[in-house]
Amino acid sequence: MTSNSLGDDLLGLDDFPFFELEMRKRSRSWEWRIGSRDGKAIMRGRARKRVVARYQATSALFLLLMNVSVAPRSRK
16 A cells, blocks of 8 residues: 555644634624634624625635635644
8 A cells, every 4th residue: 555645744624723704784784794613703894785795704704714824733
């Protein structure tokens, strides 16, 4: 059998951060929030139309994911 060197370098799911996107209707506007799994708000915003709020939220999530660095854990 041959060892898969690529498989040795893959990261587990525990190494990646997870984010939640939440949208709520507030009176005449839509409020969006991107948070971590433990409930801390990372980014938030508000827009009058739902489609605009959804676009802003997905854009913010994309920018957040582009800037998150995943450093591999040191192996002992």
